[in-house]
Amino acid sequence: MDDSPIVQLLDDLVLAAVGRGASDIHLEPQEKFWRVRFRINGKLVVVREFARELLPPLLSRLKIVSQLPLDEHRRPAEGKWLFRVNEQTTYDIRVSIIPFLYGEGAVLRILKLLGMQPDLRSLGFRDDAVCASIHRTISERSGLFLVVGSTGCGKSTTIYTLLQMLNDGSRKIITVEDPVEYAAKGISQVNVAANQGLSFASALRAILRQAPNVLFIGEIRDQETAAIAIQAALTGHFVFSTLHADGVAGAVSRIENLQISKCLIGATIRGILAQRLVRCLCPHCRRQYPLPPALAQRLALDESVRTFQPGKCEKCRQSGYDGRTVHYEWAPLAGKGTQPEKLQNHINDCRTMTFSASARQLLLEGRVSADDILVDYANKFY
Numbered sequence: 346m347d348d349s350p351i352v353q354l355l356d357d358l359v360l361a362a363v364g365r366g367a368s369d370i371h372l373e374p375q376e377k378f379w380r381v382r383f384r385i386n387g388k389l390v391v392v393r394e395f396a397r398e399l400l401p402p403l404l405s406r407l408k409i410v411s412q413l414p415l416d417e418h419r420r421p422a423e424g425k426w427l428f429r430v431n432e433q434t435t436y437d438i439r440v441s442i443i444p445f446l447y448g449e450g451a452v453l454r455i456l457k458l459l460g461m462q463p464d465l466r467s468l469g470f471r472d473d474a475v476c477a478s479i480h481r482t483i484s485e486r487s488g489l490f491l492v493v494g495s496t497g498c499g500k501s502t503t504i505y506t507l508l509q510m511l512n513d514g515s516r517k518i519i520t521v522e523d524p525v526e527y528a529a530k531g532i533s534q535v536n537v538a539a540n541q542g543l544s545f546a547s548a549l550r551a552i553l554r555q556a557p558n559v560l561f562i563g564e565i566r567d568q569e570t571a572a573i574a575i576q577a578a579l580t581g582h583f584v585f586s587t588l589h590a591d592g593v594a595g596a597v598s599r600i601e602n603l604q605i606s607k608c609l610i611g612a613t614i615r616g617i618l619a620q621r622l623v624r625c626l627c628p629h630c631r632r633q634y635p636l637p638p639a640l641a642q643r644l645a646l647d648e649s650v651r652t653f654q655p656g657k658c659e660k661c662r663q664s665g666y667d668g669r670t671v672h673y674e675w676a677p678l679a680g681k682g683t684q685p686e687k688l689q690n691h692i693n694d695c696r697t698m699t700f701s702a703s704a705r706q707l708l709l710e711g712r713v714s715a716d717d718i719l720v721d722y723a724n725k726f727y
């Protein structure tokens with residue numbers, strides 16, 4: 346093991362980032378210094394500033410571990426680094442290096458390698474009935490399962506957890522993503538890079554000829570991918586995909602806007618999960634706080650309910666928060682046909698968990714702050 350200061354510095358930065366639950370590390374050259382920022386709970390935080398001379402050797406070390414050419418300084422480069430912490434934990438780090446005005450800079454995206462035991466509860470799906478219902482739905486032989494939400498709301502993490510639940514060796518599972526976000530054993534992953542001549546749609550058509558049982562289409566983003574996803578779901582494949590939409594109802598109108606008929610939507614969709622991530626309060630320093638009347642009314646909660654707001658302590662580095670959890674709604678549609686003209690109402694009626702019910706659970710458990718739920722309302726997520 347090389348213990349030179351530069352090797353140690355890079356390892357320490359990654360360990361500090363994973364220790365603080367960061368999703369990515371940014372090494373940024375500035376005019377007179379370079380700085381390190383971590384993205385924690387979706388927000389960039391400046392961690393440290395260093396003398397400029399330290400960045401080139403650090404980037405050389407980064408290129409070595411991610412198998413990138415050491416003598417290339419003018420073109421962007423992408424690599425991958427498996428960072429092993431101990432027996433149980435290895436991180437898959439995607440490295441992107443780009444030459445900027447003041448020299449090369451890098452972004453390290455930290456992906457955890459999927460564990461052997463996929464677990465919806467650990468993502469924040471704590472309702473046993475919902476977990477059982479999701480499990481029943483993904484066990485169907487064909488159909489479409491949508492996870493919807495905005496960018497960075499954990500859609501891929503949820504889908505990979507579900508794919509792992511199905512990854513028992515009896516099914517051929519293929520993913521088509523731009524880019525692949527997780528490293529998963531036993532699953533065939535196709536990284537689509539439009540600039541290398543492989544378009545999403547052409548990759549999908551080729552993959553259907555590989556006779557998969559389960560398919561994950563990274564995102565339904567246009568009419569062509571929507572049509573292929575629906576076609577695959579109709580012809581004996583179980584298809585997972587994601588959409589940008591606020592909730593279950595929004596997902597249906599979004600697909601309709603991609604020229605898919607209500608009839609086909611009704612015939613293929615087995616379940617829609619809408620999710621977003623909310624910050625979890627640090628359990629060590631959260632403070633009691635009266636429930637804001639506006640929220641009590643909206644969520645039909647008694648105003649005497651105890652809620653919490655963030656505090657400050659050593660354990661959460663004075664941030665008041667500790668990780669994130671999902672806030673979601675779930676509509677299982679398996680085997681429940683309806684007339685096309687009633688589809689929207691039907692899908693809303695199928696919801697066995699709504700954002701409001703999910704918010705009530707999170708507040709009553711003291712896991713999130715009323716303020717963060719109110720921000721959700723302000724953003725019209727309900």
Ligand SMILES: [Zn+2]
Pocket residue numbers: 627628629630631656657658659660661662663664665666
């Ligand atoms: Zn704390």
